[in-house]
Amino acid sequence: MANRPQQLTLPPPRSYTRTDFTALRAFVQRVPLPTIARLYFDPDTAPHAAGADALERYLRTMRDDLVQLALLHGSSVLADHLKASIRNHGSAKLTAVTLRMVEQASRLAAATPVAAHPVGLWFRPLVARRLVEEGIPTLGALVDFCNRRGGSWWRAVPRIGVLRAQVLVAWLRRHAGTLGVTVTDDVGLADPLEAPAARVALLPAGADRASELAPLERVALPHALSGGEGPQGNGTRGINRAPGLCYLQAQHDLDAVRAWLHRYRDRPQALRAYTREVERLLLWAVTVRGTALSSLTVDDCEAYKDFLAVPSAAFTGPRTRRDSPRWRPFTPDGLSPDSQRYAVRALRAAFDWLVDVHYLAGNPWQAVSDPVTVTRAHAMRIERALPLDLWARMRRFAEDCGASSGPTGPRWRAARAALLLMGDSGLRNTEAALARREQLRYVPPDSEVPPSWELEVVGKGRKQRIVPVSGACLEALSAHWRDRGLDLAAPPPSAPLVAPLVIPATVAAQRRHAYARDGQEQKVGVGYSGNGFRELVNWAVRQIRTQMDLTEDERRRLASTTPHAFRHTFGTQAAVDVPLDVVQQVLGHASLQTTTIYVQAERKRVRRELAGYYQRMTGADASRSE
Missing domain, CATH: 1.10.443.10 (Intergrase catalytic core)
Structure with missing residues (x-):
């Protein structure tokens, strides 16, 4: 049996993944089969690696498939060498060198990744298991996850790390043609938090300015829309700036806004909420209305109140890090009526303070009514x-x-x-x-x-x-x-x-x-x-x-x-x-x-108990009537 010549005409070979090729190389180099199974295969997605015998059969079949392709498509020298090995040993005896030559000649056996493939089919079990635990079962889901999270997507997956993340992203981009989806450019950032934050200048309203939207900490306003004095005092002060002495050392609207937010430095939750509201208004005023924050009128405020109900597409995007270039002020879901009301009240309070410190002459939000909301019977979703x-x-x-x-x-x-x-x-x-x-x-x-x-x-x-x-x-x-x-x-x-x-x-x-x-x-x-x-x-x-x-x-x-x-x-x-x-x-x-x-919240239990009580009373009444 051992010396029986190998059949040179085989059925069409199966497709093999990168993991399979790596495992075959280890097999040729006589790495123990249990070690190969542990390093390269997940039993849940690779049943052929459940036992040593099954794995050996699988790798020997793969080797024979590749040899057959090499005989058909390889050089005559390689084909003669393989035929002689088969005649002498009953099967082709490969070394690391000859296996590499066989792989090059048998590229038809390499599978192409598609979006529906499980990640365990292409990545090592340890990496695949960590991805699956985060709800990323397929290659397509991994691309979506990377695009949604941006350059720091790997932070949400324990023990992936920046270097391994770069390898995964490079591999996904290399196979974008067969996957049908690709990873966006900003996902390639090694660690955006360590890169110096670029200051983004917002320009007047006009063409599409979505790419210029940036969080408050990265915004730099042009003089014409800053609400302050331009170079050589060219008269670009906001029309609502208060005359006389201002209690703030604020040269423009950004300085004034940051001074207001500084009051909440020891209240992180309030600081985040108020920063979100004021940066939304600032970005809208500059990019949509083409006016400075200190020049807003009642009409502007009413227009922004309507905008809160239906933010434009340029202002919405999936939730991501503030340092990502895909950051947007609003999520695609928009704001609930309660959130719209909160935004108007927060802005009214901010402008009240700016009036109190004599930065603004008046508060246009005082003339704007709160958005209409429905008073719910239960404010908490218990x-x-x-x-x-x-x-x-x-x-x-x-x-x-x-x-x-x-x-x-x-x-x-x-x-x-x-x-x-x-x-x-x-x-x-x-x-x-x-x-x-x-x-x-x-x-x-x-x-x-x-x-x-x-x-x-x-x-x-x-x-x-x-x-x-x-x-x-x-x-x-x-x-x-x-x-x-x-x-x-x-x-x-x-x-x-x-x-x-x-x-x-x-x-x-x-x-x-x-x-x-x-x-x-x-x-x-x-x-x-x-x-x-x-x-x-x-x-x-x-x-x-x-x-x-x-x-x-x-x-x-x-x-x-x-x-x-x-x-x-x-x-x-x-x-x-x-x-x-x-x-x-x-x-x-x-x-x-x-x-x-x-x-x-226990009313369900009350209804159940009373229903039983009423049923017993009905039975008692029926027995008495008899």
Whole structure:
């Protein structure tokens, strides 16, 4: 059998991927089959690599396919060499050199990537697994993800890194012809946060100016639209500039706007919100209206109020980083009526302040009414709170995943701590992201009150409150801290409760996550940003939705679940057994009326109980009538 000549006429060969070729080279160089399977194949997407025997058969078949193509299309010298090897050994014995010659002569066997191919078909299992865990199962989904995220797309995929990301992007561009989609130019940026931010000059209204839109920190206005004095005092002052002494040292509108925003430097959430509103107005005034901010009239303000309802296409784009050239002031979904009302009120307050400091003579927004909104019966979307049974099963699932020693175990332990901070303590997303170890303290037992742990947080309106921390949450935090090489019981002077386990090796990331040395190097610095914390929770919800045994109704519910839903879950479940004033204090509600909404969330249970009661009464009435 071993010396039986190999058939030289084979059926049409299959197509092989880059991973297959790499595995065959390793096979020719006598790398052990288990090592080849571990390095190059994912059992979920490559069943032929499930066992050593199956993998050997697959690689031998591939070798024979390539040899057949080389006999048909290769040089006569290579063909004579292969035929002699087949006659002598029963099959072609290849070396690294002859395999390379065979590959060159058998290019017909190389598969072409298409958008629908799974990423595991083309990338190594470790990379493919990390992409799939972020909801990127195919090559087309990867291109969409890169284009949506921009130059820093790789930051959202743990342990990909900038260098590997560049390799992936280059490969996607090289195969754009067969994929049918391509990666946009700005995705090729190595790390846009480390590049100096270019200042973008906005020009007067006219042709398409969408490419000139830029965030407030990167805007430079021409003199004619700055609202200040031009060179040699050429009279380009805004028509609404106040005469006489101004209390600000502001030479133009940008200086005045930045002075107003500076008042909120110690309130990051308010600062982000107000920056968003004022930069939108500034960009619209300059590019659409062709006027300076300090020259806006009531008619201009009314026109902007209408613009808020339907932003133009040039001002909308997918959510991306502020340093991306594809950044736009509005998302494609536009603004809800409540958001439009908030924008008008924020701008009215900003102009009021500019009048108070004598930068503006008057406030045109005072003559503009707020957008009409509908007063909702329930201001909070508490219907997104999770049912008790589903929440309990999710907790157990997260705990089981966190107990794993696999590569996703540490991330699950961080995600479990994040989920329990919101679901057991009622924290908002940003409150949980900013929570620090020095704010967590042990409370000894007092009479009939058992010992407990409490966390001090600063919520909306800079209001401080104390929230309880459950035993399950404390255990999850301890496990997460062990992954970070820290001890929750013997912490450093300052450290975030939940922090990224992998920090990109970039200047910006290393600067953000400061190091502290106390005998050994420890990553303590800052924790997750609000967006990063949200991404961690959303990742966990996606994994639960795809891996846990759920009903179709539960899957649909989790598809729309946001991190804030876990705070609502706490409020809804706690309101059943805990006095409302206690729930109000934990959640940080200014009014008890707000907290009572969670009681109404149990109306489904009330209807169910009453329906049973009415049914029993109907049966009793029927029995009496008989």
